[in-house]
Amino acid sequence: MNLGLRANQADPWGLRLRSFTPGRQRWDVQAIVARPFLAQPLEDALLKHPGVQCAKVNPTSGRVLILYSPIGPRLFAGKLIKDTLEEIVALGGYPGGRAKKEPNPLYEVLQRSLPSKGQLAIPLLVSGLHFLVRFVEGLFVISTIKTGGDKLTEGKAGQKQGKSLLFVGGMGLLLNSLDGWLRYHRVRLWQRVGQQTQQNLRAQLIARIEKQDPVFFDARSTGNLMNLLNQDTKRIGEFVGRGGEQIVDNVLVLVVYGTMMLATSPTLTLMAAVPVVLLLLPSRLLRNTIAKSYARRDELNDKFSQMLENNLAGIIDVKSFTAEEREIRRISGGGEELTEAHSAAAAVSSLESAMGRVIYSTGFAMTAAYGGQLVAEGTLDQESYVRLVYMFPRILDALASLEVLTRMYHEAVSSAERILPVLDALPLITSGPVRVNRNEVRGEVVFENVSFGYRPEVNVLNNVSFRLQSGETLGIIGRTGSGKSTLLRLLMRFYEVGEGRILIDGQDIRELDLQDLRSAVSLVSQDVYLFQGTVRDNVAYGRPEASETEIVEAMTEAEAKELLSTIPGGLNAEVGERGRKLSGGQKQRIAIARALLKDAPVLALDEVTSHLDYETEAAVKRSIREVSTEKSVIMVAHRLALVRNADKIIVLDSGRIREEGRHEELVAMGGIYASLWQLQTGAGSDFE
Ligand SMILES: Nc1ncnc2c1ncn2[C@@H]1O[C@H](COP(=O)(O)OP(=O)(O)OP(=O)(O)O)[C@@H](O)[C@H]1O
Ligand SMILES: [Mg+2]
Numbered sequence: 001m002n003l004g005l006r007a008n009q010a011d012p013w014g015l016r017l018r019s020f021t022p023g024r025q026r027w028d029v030q031a032i033v034a035r036p037f038l039a040q041p042l043e044d045a046l047l048k049h050p051g052v053q054c055a056k057v058n059p060t061s062g063r064v065l066i067l068y069s070p071i072g073p074r075l076f077a078g079k080l081i082k083d084t085l086e087e088i089v090a091l092g093g094y095p096g097g098r099a100k101k102e103p104n105p106l107y108e109v110l111q112r113s114l115p116s117k118g119q120l121a122i123p124l125l126v127s128g129l130h131f132l133v134r135f136v137e138g139l140f141v142i143s144t145i146k147t148g149g150d151k152l153t154e155g156k157a158g159q160k161q162g163k164s165l166l167f168v169g170g171m172g173l174l175l176n177s178l179d180g181w182l183r184y185h186r187v188r189l190w191q192r193v194g195q196q197t198q199q200n201l202r203a204q205l206i207a208r209i210e211k212q213d214p215v216f217f218d219a220r221s222t223g224n225l226m227n228l229l230n231q232d233t234k235r236i237g238e239f240v241g242r243g244g245e246q247i248v249d250n251v252l253v254l255v256v257y258g259t260m261m262l263a264t265s266p267t268l269t270l271m272a273a274v275p276v277v278l279l280l281l282p283s284r285l286l287r288n289t290i291a292k293s294y295a296r297r298d299e300l301n302d303k304f305s306q307m308l309e310n311n312l313a314g315i316i317d318v319k320s321f322t323a324e325e326r327e328i329r330r331i332s333g334g335g336e337e338l339t340e341a342h343s344a345a346a347a348v349s350s351l352e353s354a355m356g357r358v359i360y361s362t363g364f365a366m367t368a369a370y371g372g373q374l375v376a377e378g379t380l381d382q383e384s385y386v387r388l389v390y391m392f393p394r395i396l397d398a399l400a401s402l403e404v405l406t407r408m409y410h411e412a413v414s415s416a417e418r419i420l421p422v423l424d425a426l427p428l429i430t431s432g433p434v435r436v437n438r439n440e441v442r443g444e445v446v447f448e449n450v451s452f453g454y455r456p457e458v459n460v461l462n463n464v465s466f467r468l469q470s471g472e473t474l475g476i477i478g479r480t481g482s483g484k485s486t487l488l489r490l491l492m493r494f495y496e497v498g499e500g501r502i503l504i505d506g507q508d509i510r511e512l513d514l515q516d517l518r519s520a521v522s523l524v525s526q527d528v529y530l531f532q533g534t535v536r537d538n539v540a541y542g543r544p545e546a547s548e549t550e551i552v553e554a555m556t557e558a559e560a561k562e563l564l565s566t567i568p569g570g571l572n573a574e575v576g577e578r579g580r581k582l583s584g585g586q587k588q589r590i591a592i593a594r595a596l597l598k599d600a601p602v603l604a605l606d607e608v609t610s611h612l613d614y615e616t617e618a619a620v621k622r623s624i625r626e627v628s629t630e631k632s633v634i635m636v637a638h639r640l641a642l643v644r645n646a647d648k649i650i651v652l653d654s655g656r657i658r659e660e661g662r663h664e665e666l667v668a669m670g671g672i673y674a675s676l677w678q679l680q681t682g683a684g685s686d687f688e
Helices: 036-048 077-090 105-113 117-154 161-210 214-219 222-264 266-278 280-313 315-320 324-377 382-424 484-491 514-520 535-542 548-557 562-566 584-598 614-627 663-669 672-681
Strands: 015-021 024-029 052-058 063-068 445-452 461-468 473-478 499-504 521-524 602-606 632-636 648-653 656-661
Touching (some): 015 077, 015 499, 036 063, 036 077, 063 077, 105 222, 105 382, 117 161, 161 222, 222 266, 266 280, 280 315, 280 324, 280 382, 324 382, 461 499, 484 632, 521 584, 535 548, 548 562, 548 614, 584 602
Parallel strands (some): 473 648
Antiparallel strands (some): 015 024, 052 063, 445 499, 648 656
């Protein structure tokens, strides 16, 4: 059921854990905001849940507080809230409230993407004119037939034949040329409206997607997003361009010719109108099947695109595991599944149009036959019958195009349903009010009892606290998966802390303006990503206005200057898609140069020398130390040599700080760090 909620599909309820302590959880639930009819039953249901001692659900703030026995079985409150809400909705009732009528998603999407009224006016006008010309053409044909008939009956044929033939021919040519000329412009203008709609929609979607939190991308595949941007926007654009053009034209045909028919013979018009009403029947009957088959097709399409994306991105690994044949089979399998889903969707919509065709063809055949009989009986005059016979095919044509239109409409509705949640998705991480100037940030970083889990029930960081003074270097080490990268992501506010807080210069980062915060921290991620473009573009990514001297300087600091002579093309060398034309170490150094050029007061480096040889690594380390005397540096490393000179080192294990201190202290402590040091250096050797 659509509640008008527009969070991402994986979490339509907009759930977010605010805080967690054993026995007490606070949640934000977007779905209940301003919906007391959901909030009340949720509270009742939570209270009935075993172990829950108190539950408060507030539809004004959207907050849910649950108190439960901390020594009882673990409570997965997020899942409980989600399941309960699903149950309430599935039961179909909103006790004490009214179910709102579901809005049509296509209508909502069009409202936001159609070009302005002014831009629609000209295509509408041309459509109207074109219809008018065809209408006049029709009247002319009818009158020519009638005059010809009269003259034949009156035996006057031949007298002014030459003149009238010339007139008829001339008029015919004129009207036909006008018809052709207007048709060309009608199609062209409407197509432009369609393209414009698609572009408006695409631009809005891109703007939305770019602003989303990483959580959003964790829940969606690239294939899905690419399809939304390319294919779904195209379907809506086509519905407006081709569909809009036909709808306007058909409505004019049906209204004008229908009225004329009514004036000519009300009985016959009524007979013809019955099948038109019945036409709604197949659409009603098949609506759910069509929606389901389209949704399945689109889902498989996303899966298929994702499969392709993954395959192409990992093509080197595919080859090294000689998995080409397996991949070909897998992708063909996906393709076949998709083809079947396409066929199934096409079959349902063909069934719908076939049913429609049978209904209106029968209706019209009967009407035409009955009309003939009326003429034979003398109840209907011949001219009216000619007019009716002329108008029938036009109306039939208009109805026949309904077939294409309904298909386009269903496609567009299905795409709108996919697009709308993204268009409405709001990032959960919002900017704080406090502005800071990057140049004034001292770079003191404090973690205060920070706990966090990507999923509320599994904590990745537990009660992490440390203080990094401005200008100091902090080394973070720990086993793989211990939460090191997560810690840096929290500092950048890619994810929100579950509990505790992170402070920069004494200010909670949630209070800070998001852009200011992210400008104050230079993060080099563990998985270096280079953008398609040149070395220069990549180094200057964070400061596009940087001069060549500054770029070369940053590269020198990152020990990357030699790349300028070793890579053909130097600064102007293309790095290829994701930097595939460069070696791992080259990419890492470009990424370091990029971060150094950004010149932020806090430098966060996540395993940035893993691809470098010892010598280059040592040089990079020296450089970073030199350039960052006034910066706070957080350095995540597996190789302890990198962090041994740090002012402070923390050892993370399963998300907890196990040891903390300077190198010498930690070695003396004889714990995890000491044994790692032993392992990496061989007892006693001075490794650097
Ligand atoms: N986006 C995500 N969604 C869900 N779980 C995640 C996500 N990213 C990381 N995790 C999980 O969080 C835990 C910590 O991951 P993290 O990347 O912080 O480890 P790490 O200490 O940096 O490891 P490594 O040394 O291998 O880089 C891991 O168990 C991982 O599976
Ligand atoms: Mg990591």
